[in-house]
Structure formats: structure tokens, C-alpha cells
Amino acid sequence: MxxxxxxxxxxxxxxxxxxxxxxxxxxxxxxxxxxxxxxxxxxxxxxxxxxxxxxxxGFINAHCHIELSHMKGIVAKGTGLPSFLSKVMTTRSASMKKIDEAMAKADREMYENGIVAVGDHANTDNSSKLKDDSKILYHTFVEVIGIEPDEADFKLKEAKSLIQEFRNGHVSITPHAPYSCSKVLFKKFKKVVPETNIISIHNQESEEENKLFRYKMGEFLDFYKSIGKNADTIKAQARNSIQSYLPYLPYPNKLLLVHNTYTSLKDFDFVERMGRDVTWCLCPKANLYIEGTLPKIQNFLNSGQRIVIGTDSLASNDTLSILDELKVLHAHFEDLDFLQTIQWATINGAIALNIQDEFxxxxxxxxxxxxxxxxxxxxxxxxxxxxxxxx
Ligand SMILES: [Zn+2]
Missing domain, CATH: 2.30.40.10 (Urease, subunit C, domain 1)
Incomplete structure (x- = not known):
């Protein structure tokens, strides 16, 4: 019937x-x-x-970290990205029971909020069982992180072994962020992943990231020191982060760039010149939570960029709702047209995750x-x- x-x-x-x-x-x-x-x-x-x-x-949540769901309300708002990262690293450990319960609750919350598929980052296999059983389709992006060049081989090996734990066929390896991967790691990553491996990388979430790449200055240097990482091999590039690392990403793989809070018009020109198939993921509530600011939406619209929407994790958000993200965008940018933003929240996300045949x-x-x-x-x-x- x-x-x-x-x-x-x-x-x-x-x-x-x-x-x-x-x-x-x-x-x-x-x-x-x-x-x-x-x-x-x-x-x-x-x-x-x-x-x-x-x-x-149904909505597509293009960016989440469901394994951090137990961190809701733990990190203070407005600390800026480097401090936020330190806090997450030092406080994320918890009992498996607590982690499992929080993930199950987050999965239910997303389902009830009309979310049907999620692009979800993972550093552990904590969420694999939940994803097998969920009514939501998860594409898992296994993150590779390695600030020091010597770590590259080992970190890639670890990531390759972790993707085996996510068994629904929707899984890929991705560099976590420009500031958390050495040039050596980017180059080795490029060599080992197939063309079908979708990449989802945190991009220009903080002006500190651009500062690090342009001048080798700013809070990221303190962050490396605080976690005992040697930043000697990092060199000032005299250009924004995206212009420095994009050439190292494998071609023609689909690229999902996440946050883009400090992406400039020059950066868009650069991406265009590189001929890359890029989708820009906006996570407005997480940006307000961590950095207290939003990307310049008008720039994305004027240059005809393809946009999708993500919630990020409950470590930097109080809801996992694409509708709530859209509400924030519409409240801050009055000229936005719902018939356009609803595409960001549905079909564009499905295309970015390669699930448009069903979603x-x-x-x-x-x-x-x-x-x-x-x-x-x-x-x-x-x-x-x-x-x-x-x-
Ligand atoms: Zn994220």
C-alpha cells in the first residue's frame, strides 16, 4: 500500500x-x-x-564528528580554534558506555531532525557499530593527522587499517586539516588514495591558519608547543593555507572543504585556476561557537560556488540539525533565498557524498x-x- x-x-x-x-x-x-x-x-x-x-x-548533514557527541557543552564558547582543539584533545576521553550513549542519542536526534545522510569524520572505530545499525546513511571520513614529517607513513598505515572497520562501502581517508598534516604527509596521501576517495578537509576555519601558512606566526605555533610537536619543518609560504596545500591533493578526487570562514575572493580564483571540483561546506553554528563569526556568504554567492551544510560535532554545537543551521544563515543574511539554501541542505550534499542516486x-x-x-x-x-x- x-x-x-x-x-x-x-x-x-x-x-x-x-x-x-x-x-x-x-x-x-x-x-x-x-x-x-x-x-x-x-x-x-x-x-x-x-x-x-x-x-x-531529507536533509544531508555534510559534516559531523559523531564520536565527539559526549563532549556537548564541555568546551567554552568563543575561545578561537587553536584553544578549542587543545581542549578537545585533552578532554575527549570518556568511558565507552558514555560515548556509546551520546552517539546513539545524537543519531536519534539527527533522524528526528529529518537528516537522512551524514558525512562523518572519525579518528577511531567507536562509531562503526552504530553506523551499521542506523537508519541514517553515514559516509565516514577517516582522518589522517601528522604534524611531523616522520609520522607520515605510520599515520597513513593506521588510517588504511581503520577504514576496514566501516563496512557499508561509504568510507574514505582524508587529511584532517592543513595545519595538522605535514607537506610530506600530503604528498604521500596523494600517492596512496584512488580517484574515488572523496576528500573532506577542514579549511580556513580560523585566521590563525592563514597566519601560520603566510608568515609562520600566531597561535598555532603555541598549540604545537603545547602538544609537544616540532614545527621546525613548517615554512612561511607568503600565501593563504588553501593556496599552499591544494596542489598536493589528489586529482580529480571530489573535494569537500569544510568551514571556509576565512576564505577570500583570491582563494576562489586560485581554486578555479587549479580546475578543481570543490564543494564548500558551511557549519555556521560551529563557527559562531568557536570563532564567533561567519563566512562571507555573499562572496560565495557572487562567485557561484557550490555550497553544502554541516553541523560539525556536539563539541561545538548544541544541536545536530540542518534546519537550525539554515535558520542561522537566514537570520544573519536576510537576502538569502530559501529555494536556493534548501538545495545546499539536500541535493548538493548528496552530490558531494556521491549518493545522489538515492538521496x-x-x-x-x-x-x-x-x-x-x-x-x-x-x-x-x-x-x-x-x-x-x-x-
Ligand atoms: Zn569538523
Missing amino acids: LKYLSANYILPISSMPIKDGIVAVDEEGVIQGIFDPTSFAPMDNGQVEKYKGVIIP GSLEVGKKPGVVLLQGMEHMRLTDDVKVKRLA
């Missing part, structure tokens, strides 16, 4: 909004039909369930999740909008 779901508007994402449209979904959640009210004829004797609001496909839009044959947004006013996203999962 099919379920017929109708609302004031259906946003298939891949095609124009349909006023009073109807979506037919089977018991497995696969879309069997999308109808205009004038041409609708039920394919069986199922009843139409009518809702007030806007029906959209990201309401289309016959896909199983994208069906989500209702209640309280929308003329396609405007206000604080009052709520999410309800329909399929």
Missing part, C-alpha cells in the same frame, strides 16, 4: 515547486510518484494525508526521506519553522 503525502507545497528540488502537490511513497520509503493536484489519480485505494507546510526530501531530491525511484517543514510563511524560513519526518 502506498502512502500519499500532500502539503501546501512540495519541493522536489530537482524540479519546480508544486502547489498542493502529492508524493506517493511505498512501505520501503521509495518514491513511486509525484503529482500535481489537477492530474492526480491514486494508484491504489490509499488515502491522501494532508499537511500544512512544505514537503522536502537529495524527491524523484521516482529514489529513497530520499520525506520531511515536512511546518510554520513556513511564503517560503520564508523563520525561527518558528519546525521539522517533522513523514517517511
Whole structure:
């Protein structure tokens, strides 16, 4: 028996909004039909369930670290990135019971918030069992970190062994961040990963990162000292971080660059000249939490960049909700068009994670999740909008 779901508007994402449209979904959640009210004829004797609001496909959370879920509320707000990292490193250990419970709660929270797929970073195999059992699809990005050149071989070997623990076929190895990987590690990484390995790297989350690469100055040097790492091999590059490390990333692999709070117009030009297929992931609530600022959205729009949305972890956020991230963006940038930002939160994320055959839009044959947004006013996203999962 099919379920017929109708609302004031259906946003298939891949095609124009349909006023009073109807979506037919089977018991497995696969879309069997999308109808205009004038041409609708039920394919069986199922009843139409009518809702007030806007029906959209499930959200894609392009960036999370579910294994840090037990750290909710532990790190103070507004410390800046280097201090935030130190705090996470020194306080992340906890009992497996506590970690498991927090991850299970986070997974449920994301499901209820209409999230159907997640790009999730991992340094451990703590989340592998949860991911096997979850109703959410996780693409796991196993992070490789190695500040000192000597560590590169060992760290890559460790990462290669860790990806075996994530068994759903959606897993890749990724450098954690420009400041946490040596040039040697980047070069070795480039040699060992196949073209299909999607990369998701934290990028320009703090101005300190650009300062480190430009001048070899700033808080990252103190950070290295505090964790006992030797920074002697790092050299000032006289250019922003992205312009220094991007040439070392393997080609033509898909690149997800995360945060981009301090990415400049010159950086966009550089990426374009390199001919890279880049998707920019924004995590606005985490940026406000850690750095107290947001990326310059207008620059991304003016230069036609492809954007996706992530929550980051509960170490730097109080919710795991793509709707909440969109609300923050719309509250800070009044000119944003919901019909555009909803693409960032759905189909663009699906494309970035290579799961667009199943997720990201309401289309016959896909199983994208069906989500209702209640309280929308003329396609405007206000604080009052709520999410309800329909399929
Ligand atoms: Zn992150």
C-alpha cells in the first residue's frame, strides 16, 4: 500500500515547486510518484494525508564528528580554534558506555531532525557499530593527522587499517586539516588514495591558519608547543593555507572543504585556476561557537560556488540539525533565498557524498526521506519553522 503525502507545497528540488502537490511513497520509503493536484489519480485505494507546510526530501548533514557527541557543552564558547582543539584533545576521553550513549542519542536526534545522510569524520572505530545499525546513511571520513614529517607513513598505515572497520562501502581517508598534516604527509596521501576517495578537509576555519601558512606566526605555533610537536619543518609560504596545500591533493578526487570562514575572493580564483571540483561546506553554528563569526556568504554567492551544510560535532554545537543551521544563515543574511539554501541542505550534499542516486531530491525511484517543514510563511524560513519526518 502506498502512502500519499500532500502539503501546501512540495519541493522536489530537482524540479519546480508544486502547489498542493502529492508524493506517493511505498512501505520501503521509495518514491513511486509525484503529482500535481489537477492530474492526480491514486494508484491504489490509499488515502491522501494532508499537511500544512512544505514537503522536502531529507536533509544531508555534510559534516559531523559523531564520536565527539559526549563532549556537548564541555568546551567554552568563543575561545578561537587553536584553544578549542587543545581542549578537545585533552578532554575527549570518556568511558565507552558514555560515548556509546551520546552517539546513539545524537543519531536519534539527527533522524528526528529529518537528516537522512551524514558525512562523518572519525579518528577511531567507536562509531562503526552504530553506523551499521542506523537508519541514517553515514559516509565516514577517516582522518589522517601528522604534524611531523616522520609520522607520515605510520599515520597513513593506521588510517588504511581503520577504514576496514566501516563496512557499508561509504568510507574514505582524508587529511584532517592543513595545519595538522605535514607537506610530506600530503604528498604521500596523494600517492596512496584512488580517484574515488572523496576528500573532506577542514579549511580556513580560523585566521590563525592563514597566519601560520603566510608568515609562520600566531597561535598555532603555541598549540604545537603545547602538544609537544616540532614545527621546525613548517615554512612561511607568503600565501593563504588553501593556496599552499591544494596542489598536493589528489586529482580529480571530489573535494569537500569544510568551514571556509576565512576564505577570500583570491582563494576562489586560485581554486578555479587549479580546475578543481570543490564543494564548500558551511557549519555556521560551529563557527559562531568557536570563532564567533561567519563566512562571507555573499562572496560565495557572487562567485557561484557550490555550497553544502554541516553541523560539525556536539563539541561545538548544541544541536545536530540542518534546519537550525539554515535558520542561522537566514537570520544573519536576510537576502538569502530559501529555494536556493534548501538545495545546499539536500541535493548538493548528496552530490558531494556521491549518493545522489538515492538521496537529495524527491524523484521516482529514489529513497530520499520525506520531511515536512511546518510554520513556513511564503517560503520564508523563520525561527518558528519546525521539522517533522513523514517517511
Ligand atoms: Zn569538523
